[in-house]
Amino acid sequence: MPRSLSVHGVPVPTLGLGTWKLKGDDATAAVRHALDIGYRHIDTAQIYGNEAEVGRGIAAADVPRDEVFLTTKVWHESLAPEDVKRTTDESLRRLGTDYVDLLLMHWPTDDVPLAETLGALAEVRDAGKTRLIGVSNTPPGMMRRALEIEPTLANNQVEYHPYLGQEPLLEIARESGTFLTAYRPIANGNVMDDATIQEIAEAHDATPVQIAIAWLLGQDRVSAIPKSGTRSHIAANFQALEITLSDDERAAIDALERGQRMVDPDFAPDWNA
Ligand SMILES: NC(=O)c1ccc[n+]([C@@H]2O[C@H](COP(=O)([O-])OP(=O)(O)OC[C@H]3O[C@@H](n4cnc5c(N)ncnc54)[C@H](OP(=O)(O)O)[C@@H]3O)[C@@H](O)[C@H]2O)c1
Numbered sequence: 001m002p003r004s005l006s007v008h009g010v011p012v013p014t015l016g017l018g019t020w021k022l023k024g025d026d027a028t029a030a031v032r033h034a035l036d037i038g039y040r041h042i043d044t045a046q047i048y049g050n051e052a053e054v055g056r057g058i059a060a061a062d063v064p065r066d067e068v069f070l071t072t073k074v075w076h077e078s079l080a081p082e083d084v085k086r087t088t089d090e091s092l093r094r095l096g097t098d099y100v101d102l103l104l105m106h107w108p109t110d111d112v113p114l115a116e117t118l119g120a121l122a123e124v125r126d127a128g129k130t131r132l133i134g135v136s137n138t139p140p141g142m143m144r145r146a147l148e149i150e151p152t153l154a155n156n157q158v159e160y161h162p163y164l165g166q167e168p169l170l171e172i173a174r175e176s177g178t179f180l181t182a183y184r185p186i187a188n189g190n191v192m193d194d195a196t197i198q199e200i201a202e203a204h205d206a207t208p209v210q211i212a213i214a215w216l217l218g219q220d221r222v223s224a225i226p227k228s229g230t231r232s233h234i235a236a237n238f239q240a241l242e243i244t245l246s247d248d249e250r251a252a253i254d255a256l257e258r259g260q261r262m263v264d265p266d267f268a269p270d271w272n273a
């Protein structure tokens with residue numbers, strides 16, 4: 001199982017800890033625990049309201065800052081260039097660090113031209129405040145346009161799990177040498193009840209959640225960020241890195257695809273754009 005991939009010369013640990021909905025001391029404890037048991041990739045966002053707590057978790061863990069791959073995201077109401085720059089500075093202050101490793105446009109918007117937002121992200125990167133820049137929730141046609149505007153983009157973070165395929169975006173990631181980060185990777189825990197995944201889990205003496213994570217991490221140019229605030233889950237999810245699925249097992253999980261999108265707020269883009 002690949003534990004890291006490389007994009008624009010920067011190594012990215014494939015398994016990260018998602019932190020949406022983790023608040024206060026729970027967020028700090030989860031991040032600290034994850035880093036202490038081996039995670040080296042943490043995902044947060046301005047809108048999660050936990051950047052300060054995530055930063056405290058990183059500071060408390062026995063891991064140097066430069067060994068942690070840290071992502072945050074600029075909210076869609078802050079995509080005008082001046083807002084990108086200002087809110088990134090605010091994020092860095094809350095996170096207690098001089099830079100993040102990946103700064104994403106959280107959701108596209110019609111309110112600001114894409115080129116302006118991407119230009120601002122690149123300026124922030126060139127100022128040393130992030131190592132990599134990217135987007136999130138960006139459908140295939142828009143992703144191709146974004147890469148034409150800003151070929152140094154590194155990542156698109158999208159919902160991706162056994163029930164929602166992302167073939168066109170995977171193709172773009174592989175062609176462009178970028179990578180896809182799978183959010184909602186265990187379908188919010190729904191994979192636990194899946195008979196197909198349960199059967200594969202039994203064969204590996206593993207859990208269905210571990211199998212879903214292993215299915216994602218076994219794919220070229222894919223990272224996954226399962227969220228957990230539960231110590232045993234955080235540890236179990238990390239063990240998914242040890243699991244290698246057979247081609248038949250992978251095909252059985254591929255066949256579960258049913259276009260089931262779980263994260264689809266009213267400001268979401270046209271997913272076919
Ligand atoms: N870019 C975006 O727009 C966007 C949107 C959604 C999510 N995300 C990112 O992606 C991350 C993951 O997505 P998500 O949080 O929506 O969903 P998820 O990771 O698919 O599922 C999280 C849920 O699964 C449970 N869980 C985790 N590990 C488990 C285990 N081993 N056994 C049983 N249950 C387990 C968690 O509960 P416990 O906490 O109790 O373990 C939580 O209820 C987010 O936290 C966030 O960082 C990004």
